[in-house]
Amino acid sequence: MPLRLYNTRTRTVEKFEPLREGEVRIYVCGLTPSAQAHLGHARSFLFFDVLRRYLVHNGYRVTYVQNVTDIDDRSIKAGIETGRDYHAIVEYFYGEFKESMRKLGTLEYDFEPYATKYIGEIQQMIRELAESGHAYVTRDGMYYRVSTFRSYGRLANRNIADLEAGARIEVDEQKEDPLDFALWKFAKPGEPRWPFEPYGEGRPGWHIECSAMARALLDPPGTGFDIHGGGADLIFPHHENEIAQSEPLMASPPMANFWVHGGLLLFDNRKMAKSLGNFEPLSDLLRRHDPQAIRWLFLQTGYRKVMNFTEDSITAAALGLSKIKMAYRFAAAQRDAGSPAQPLPLDARMEAALDDDMNTAAALAVLYEFAANAPFERLHYWLTILGIEPNESWLNEPVVELTGQFVQRLQAALEAERVDGAAGKLESLEPHPAIERVIAMRAEARRAKDWGASDRLRDALQRCGVELHDTKEGTSWTTS
RNA sequence: GGCGACGUAGCCAAGUGGUAAGGCAGGGCUCUGCAAAAGCCCCAUUCGGCAGUUCGAAUCUGCCCGUCGCCUCCA
Known part of the structure; x- marks a missing residue:
């Protein structure tokens, strides 16, 4: 039985077959590190990590790309508000995110493109869109002309009429159509900028970086790649816009054969999001919980389900x-x-x-x-x-952090439990021998039927997260 | 308003036409000085509600109730 995957593009579960024999190319929309990452981000990326591992199991050579959108309005705003360089902020949050993902055990990405390192490719793409009539220039930037892309809304199952009827679309006098979106934003004073002749210096809009980087790294010939992934909240408008930007320039669409989306994570029954403030930073959460337990938790729920x-x-x-x-x-x-x-x-x-x-x-x-x-x-x-x-x-079994500090904590616990002289016997021992030593002391106490001492030794270990198990074969230990 | 997802035991959750996986919690037993997150066993006649289709429905259809998401930055 081959792998079958749900494809948002067709809204069905389909047999997965790579476009090129034996090779799978994946692009996953990564983080926009303008704030701390949370568990919801982790859920999404953890799923794609497992998908990738399973594709490797199936014998495919996998090329995995996960980008970093290291330029966006929020980080610029944060930079202005704090008086720091916007990119220093982005680097800080992204570094924290990478460290969290390392703890969660994700495989290294084959490519980890930063949007600001692909300005040339982004501008080239905008230029092609402008020259083919898909883009136009206004006073404050360049916009994608949605009316030129006939299948706009297909991925998200929307039609343009419904979208235009939506009350939540901002009215922008300069845009030809409220659905049009920014490809390039001309720089205002104090904002980061890249020269772009003949249009004007500025920075890329949100969606174009993914289109440009996916093309550059996975699909230079414009014949499409295998899997494009991300959270379900990216389906519209982000992925819809990526398609609109990419496919008119391609030799043979679709941009991605499979569009795969992970279900969102709720907290307090609301979507976990930086904008809602109902989240705990991922890095904090990882200080309190075993990363593998978090992975196990996600594996227990279908990846497409809201959780x-x-x-x-x-x-x-x-x-x-x-x-x-x-x-x-x-x-x-x-x-x-x-x-x-x-x-x-x-x-x-x-x-x-x-x-x-x-x-x-x-x-x-x-x-x-x-x-x-x-x-x-x-x-x-x-x-x-x-x-x-x-x-x-x-x-x-040292799931508990058996660092140098462990023995010190164990000694303190033995003192607290008033086990006379025991702490001294752990001097200069590594965590493992120290635990064995305490177990030996307890065995001694049990032989002497000194149940009080025996229980105090066990309790001391328990304080440090080590649980004892007496069996016929002897005493083993695990960590809580 | 438009589009979509979900509602299965105390909790989490798989299952999309053939008679309810699994995990946690709970109960019992084994081992044990006690104890345990160890081992073995038990634990939904029932799948939000009401109709309908069918030999047969948690699974399909309709209506209703409830929760959430997208349509604005979002994994």
Whole structure:
């Protein structure tokens, strides 16, 4: 069964086939870092990361482009208000975003184009649009003439009449039509600018950078690329406008064979957005939650569905994931013991789930079903395809940050629990041996039937996020 | 006003014509000095409501109720 994907362009689930044999080209609309990124951004990009991994699983050579719109009205405004260079602001927020995505374990992008590095390509495209009658110049900029693109509104399933009837379109005297949108904005005093002869210095409008960068990096011949992605809120007007700008200049449209959109994330039942202010910065959230638990949470819900985020949902996801970790550890022990793993239809079941429009929720159910008996190597492989990369900690269990500070905290906890002399015995030990040492001390106390001391030692570890499990084979530990 | 999505157990959620996956929580058992996020087991005669189509519907149609999104910067 081949991969089937929902295509916004046709509003159906279609069999995915690349335009070029064995090769998939993806363009995902990235961040406009004029403010801090939030979990909603992460959800979208995390999905495309998994899609990309699964395409690689299917044997395709994938070229993944995710842009940075490092010039826009908001960052310029923020720069003016704070007296800083707008680009310093953009770089700061983008750096923070990249660090968050690194923690979430996304693969590096093949291309990470910055709009301001493609001014030449952007201007070339605007020039072509102007010369072919799709653009016109006004006092404050250059606009796209929507009336020249017959299929405008097709992606978003709107018709021009409905759009024009919409009460929310701003009236702009200079535009020929309220639907027309800016390609180039002439610079006002104090604003960043690039020369553009013969039209006038200024900066690109919002949508043109994606059209220009996608063409430059994925489709120089103008015959289209495979997948164009983004959040569902980009369908209109952003992606509609990208199509309008690109397709009239192409040798053979469509711009992208598949348009794939991720469902939005709600918080307090409202769309999570910087403009609504109902969000916690992603970087803050990642300080409080296990990044893998966040990925697990997203995998539990269909990527196209609107999803309401709650703190409890991450906690529940983390608990569910801990079960898989337990199974992973068990599978590793089986492998190490050399017991022959029974071949299971795990692979076929996982593929069937993911082939069905990336049904990751069904895939997780398969994982839960097979976890107890899955061969270690296969379990590891599929977790990786889902973007959950097991690391050393899965086997040794230091999900809690076992840094140098850990031992200090453990010592403090032992003091707080009044376990005499125990803290001193951890001197100069690394986290792992320190935990083993405490477990040994507890075993000692248990042998002496000193239950009070035994429980205090266990409680001290618990304070540091380490949970003990007594089994017939001895005491093991996990982190909460 | 136009376009669209969603409403499945206490919570999250898969399932789009053949008789309700999975996770969390909850309950039971095993192990245990106690305990646990360990292992095993149980937990929706029912899918927002009402009609209809059908041998058969959570799945299709119509109406109604509720929630959200896009149409303005947005992943």
